Amino acid sequence: MLDRFAAVVGSAHVVTGDRIGPDYHHDEALVGTPVAPRYLARPATAEETAELLAVAAAARVPVTARGAGTGLSGACRPAENGLVISFERMAAVLDIDVDNQVAVVQPGVTLAELDAATSPHGLMYTVFPGELSASIGGTVGTNAGGMRAVRYGVTRHNVLGLQAAMPSGQLVRTGGKLTKMSTGYDLTQLIIGSEGTLALATEITVRLYPRPAHSATLMAVFTDLPAVMRAVPEVLRTGVAPTILEYLDTTTMEAISRAQDLELGIAPEVRAAAEAYLVIGLDNRERAPLDTGIGLLGELLDTLGALDTYVLEGNSARLLIEAREKAFWSAKASGADEILDVVVPRAVMPEFFDGATALARAVDAHLVGCGHAGDGNVHMAVYCRDDHTRESLLHRVFALAIELGGAISGEHGLGRIKTAHFTALADPVALALMHGIKQAFDPAGILNPGVVLDGKVLG
Amino acid sequence: MLDRFAAVVGSAHVVTGDRIGPDYHHDEALVGTPVAPRYLARPATAEETAELLAVAAAARVPVTARGAGTGLSGACRPAENGLVISFERMAAVLDIDVDNQVAVVQPGVTLAELDAATSPHGLMYTVFPGELSASIGGTVGTNAGGMRAVRYGVTRHNVLGLQAAMPSGQLVRTGGKLTKMSTGYDLTQLIIGSEGTLALATEITVRLYPRPAHSATLMAVFTDLPAVMRAVPEVLRTGVAPTILEYLDTTTMEAISRAQDLELGIAPEVRAAAEAYLVIGLDNRERAPLDTGIGLLGELLDTLGALDTYVLEGNSARLLIEAREKAFWSAKASGADEILDVVVPRAVMPEFFDGATALARAVDAHLVGCGHAGDGNVHMAVYCRDDHTRESLLHRVFALAIELGGAISGEHGLGRIKTAHFTALADPVALALMHGIKQAFDPAGILNPGVVLDGKVLG
CATH class of the missing domain: 3.30.70.2190 (Alpha-Beta Plaits)
Structure with missing residues (x-):
């Protein structure tokens, strides 16, 4: 396999075994154990990315895409024997289009880099999750939010178009420098938030706004x-x-x-x-x-x-x-065992908070936190050392959120950490549709298996 | 079939043949001939809607959903021998939730009715296409836009959740009273703009904003x-x-x-x-x-x-x-033969306009119009009597728009009128994905066949 991947990206840009540094074994999720992948490849172009996927699909090698590794749900924790595709060499700002108020970037560009590139033009990309070292590709994968979402929306409201690589080895273009269109199914929106399980974004067109003075x-x-x-x-x-x-x-x-x-x-x-x-x-x-x-x-x-x-x-x-x-980072430093990212209708936050607190108290766990109150997005640090007790508590907290009209994740995604809870709690009709969509994009199931779909129940 | 449909909705609410009034044969599209459907059913509930679909799917009867019939692309023009499901009996505003700033409505509610229901609360639904007698269900189907989209976005930016009926006879719930979520693939966004080809919205949760004074x-x-x-x-x-x-x-x-x-x-x-x-x-x-x-x-x-x-x-x-x-209506009264709805990046509108005008002049056709300039959404009335010449001109105008980074429709959808142009001009990789998605939702292909996918080329 190494030779086949090297034939695509060049032998300098694919490594295996111990030559894959430990940073590539995990993201910033607090739960779970790092996993060493079998291969790490760093494509330079969209075409190389698509070819890597075709080679992996032919050999049934699982593929995990990696941006900056700042995710909090383990979505870029690799599969054993899998290939990590890291976008560190695809990190160019391709276009700051002032008249259309859009930027076109490669997936490895960080939010901080895009902010620096748009600032001289008096424009800004309004998605500000806490971590500005996050890559734009990663934020597309998780549909990242952040503090300004209450005014400007989350990633899906600010990404207008994509080029994406498919397991078939093809590239697809969706959307464009267009704030509206009604021309077929919205593949842009489908790929956003799919956590690297449908297609890998190789070029991203984002909406910019004038910077307020x-x-x-x-x-x-x-x-x-x-x-x-x-x-x-x-x-x-x-x-x-x-x-x-x-x-x-x-x-x-x-x-x-x-x-x-x-x-x-x-x-x-x-x-x-x-x-x-x-x-x-x-x-x-x-x-x-x-x-x-x-x-x-x-x-x-x-x-x-x-x-x-x-x-x-x-x-x-x-x-x-x-x-x-x-x-x-403060929560992590204080010994938090997990950070929740639940979202509920904002008017039921007090009810959710009371219910979750009672569930925690019943198992001697402790919840503290902060959150994007305007969006009903509650970040709770969970202090509960025992894995089984904690997973069981989380399952009940997620079930409570869903009962109140909410969802498991507002902006962090499901990743390897929460997929099992999702598949256990989600509407089976919706899940069946998601499996059908997965089949249309990734029939061999090589893209991030175990994320979004097909997780095991831990709780 | 009539008996089977009657068993679902009651015999008073299903008719056939001449008892189906001519209003049900068409929408407001300028092109194409009205078509009498074989059956018309008016379900009272989501469950009845889903059962109608199951009955139709079992017998391979094509189904066209109909709201207020104000569409401009023929998306609710029925199939011969098909069933029209009209939502006129599902027209209740179910909930104006002031604290969460959302409304929950049935698909037959018109924009005017929702505006009247939200006004006393100082709130508004911001999607204002020209025609306020449009139904909310219809605007979900076409991803309707309108003049205020430059500030508030189009339908897809303002619909937060759906309940929808599937050809399997099941109901699915997507999203909720949530302005953000990262919990699985976004089925809400996929159904919006699918023009009745994937699932039929039976309940719609929309975002409201304070009315500016x-x-x-x-x-x-x-x-x-x-x-x-x-x-x-x-x-x-x-x-x-x-x-x-x-x-x-x-x-x-x-x-x-x-x-x-x-x-x-x-x-x-x-x-x-x-x-x-x-x-x-x-x-x-x-x-x-x-x-x-x-x-x-x-x-x-x-x-x-x-x-x-x-x-x-x-x-x-x-x-x-x-x-x-x-x-x-002014364009129609002046004898326009078609109204275009092309969208391009707003900064290339002058180039698109010059190019389209030249293409029209070459065949002695005439383009006049107006448009949502902030969104690059150009509405051109086309004066060109001969069907073949006009379709051929439109095809070249659409191709020009796509070449400039645009799309065939900004807000009217493809419907029966423009699907053939779309399937001829779209990226084949994207089209293949859309066929796969269609297969996941509607394996029997009963929902609005010939719309979005599988159209014949007219141009």
């Missing part, structure tokens, strides 16, 4: 978490469309503040009573509407029971947002 | 159409995100003004020199940013060569937008 950040302190969650629909009802609308419980706020040396100037007596925080980011091309929005929301938060509301100025606002982006 | 409308007059199109990227670059960004050529403006008795107070010497108009709608929860936006855009349009720019006040603004919504 002004921003402001409000932080409201509450004495209980459900009160924060109940405030969310009220904030959105005003029509002051926030760019960021996050909640943090007090444990998380203390942890990220310590980790990042954050001093927000909260009065000691307020901090002592605080159980939860609401962070609201606004942006605008003008300053005046921001000030109006801040005033209006400040008054509203008062009536909703906020102990105090702070308008954070430039540097401390930036530091708070950066600290929030790093909440995963 | 203030709006303003600008109209700029230009001496040539490419100048208007070149102004579009400049307007969007300002960051003043318009709700509406439309162009009209002078023929269209004269026609809609006459049809709607519109008097916009344009000075006679300006009107005499006018060849094209740009209409910009803004909305906001506050008045002040609107005024700033109007001022800024007015100055910009001056520098871009506008002869004159008018700020239209309340009533005349409303009348202009309404007249623009009725442009299809």
Whole structure:
């Protein structure tokens, strides 16, 4: 096989055995054991990617695509005896098209690189998951979200077109520099969020927006978490469309503040009573509407029971947002055993939170966290050492979310960690359709087997 | 068959032969001949819809879903010997959920009815195609757009979840009251825009936004159409995100003004020199940013060569937008033989326009029109009586659009009218995937055969 892969990418760009570094054995998921793949190939072009897939399909070698490896669900944890296709050599920004407000990039480009490339043009790609070292290809795979999704949507709302490599060895083009089209089934949307199980994106066309000149950040302190969650629909009802609308419980706020040396100037007596925080980011091309929005929301938060509301100025606002982006690392440092990514209709967040907390308490587990409150996307750090107890708890928490109209993952994807829960809990009719779709794209089943479909139940 | 369908919906709700009124033989497409279906059934529930499909699938009876019949591509023109499923009895607004800012509706609810139901709550469904008597189910089928898509996106950006009936007789649920999720393949997005060929939506969850309190409308007059199109990227670059960004050529403006008795107070010497108009709608929860936006855009349009720019006040603004919504009817009244719906990257609209005009001139055909300039969605009325000449012209215009990075349809869908052009011009790899998807949903091929896939080439 090594020779066959080398014939595609050149012998310098395919390795096997111990020559595959340990970084390629895992992503950042907290659960599960790293797996060494059999082969690692680094294609330079879309055509090489497609040829690699054809060679792998002919030999029934499982293939796992890898971007920057920053995923949190084990979607790029390789299969034993499998091939990892790493996109590190396909990392060019191909086009910043100012008139159409789109960028065309290769999958290995990171969010930070795209941000740097769009900034001089006064444009931005609005998908900001916590980790800016993530690759665009990876974010397409997981349909990544992040804090600004409440205003700008997630990856699927901002990717307009793809070129993708198929196990047949063919390349397919979908969509384009088009914000709308009604011309056949939407293959772009189908590939986004498919976690490397249908086709591998080799070129990605994303939508850009003008960078707003002004921003402001409000932080409201509450004495209980459900009160924060109940405030969310009220904030959105005003029509002051926030760019960021996050909640943090007090444990998380203390942890990220310590980790990042954050001093927000909260009065000691307020901090002592605080159980939860609401962070609201606004942006605008003008300053005046921001000030109006801040005033209006400040008054509203008062009536909703906020102990105090702070308008954070430039540097401390930036530091708070950066600290929030790093909440995963604070949770990891504090010994969290898993990070949940459940999404529920935002108005039922309090009910979900109460139910999940009760389920955790029953098994002596502990949940703390923060989340994209505007989207109902709850990130909970789970402290529960025993694997079996934890998986069983997670299964019940996922079932609760689904019962409340939610889903297992809002933005991290299912990966190797959560696929088994998904296949056990999902609508069998929907699952059967997904199997049929998988069959149409990947009849040999070489693309990331065990992810999205066909997982074993752990819970 | 009649008895079998009657066993599902009751004999009062299924008819055959001459008892099927002529309205059920067609939609509003200008091309093609009405077709009388063999059966018409009106289910009352999702379960009845699914059972009808199972009965039809067992007997290999083709099924065409019908909402309000306002489509423009013949997607609900029935198959001979087929069954039409009309959703007129499934027309209830099931839920206006203010806290989650979503509505749940049955497919037969019209856009006008949903607008009336959301208005008292200060919310709105933002998809406004010209025809508000369209059913929500129909707009899901075609992925309808309309004038406000430049700000709020098209149907696929505003439908969060579906319940849909399958030819297997099963119901499937996709998505939910969730603005984001990364939990398996996105079946919601796949069904949207599939024109009744994959599954029939029996319940639709849509996203609502707060109704902005203030709006303003600008109209700029230009001496040539490419100048208007070149102004579009400049307007969007300002960051003043318009709700509406439309162009009209002078023929269209004269026609809609006459049809709607519109008097916009344009000075006679300006009107005499006018060849094209740009209409910009803004909305906001506050008045002040609107005024700033109007001022800024007015100055910009001056520098871009506008002869004159008018700020239209309340009533005349409303009348202009309404007249623009009725442009299809004005074109039809003026004897147009077809209305195109091509979409291209917005910055290449001038090139597309020049190329299409040259192709038309070569066969003595005539193109006039208007369009959603912000989205690159060009609606051209085609005046070309001879069917063969016209289809051949359209084929070359579609090919030109695709060559420029565009697609055949921006929002009307392919229907019976344009499917043949699509299957002839589309990427064969993409087409093969679409056939595989079709197979997963509808193995017997009963759902709207000849639409999206398998059309004959007319051009």
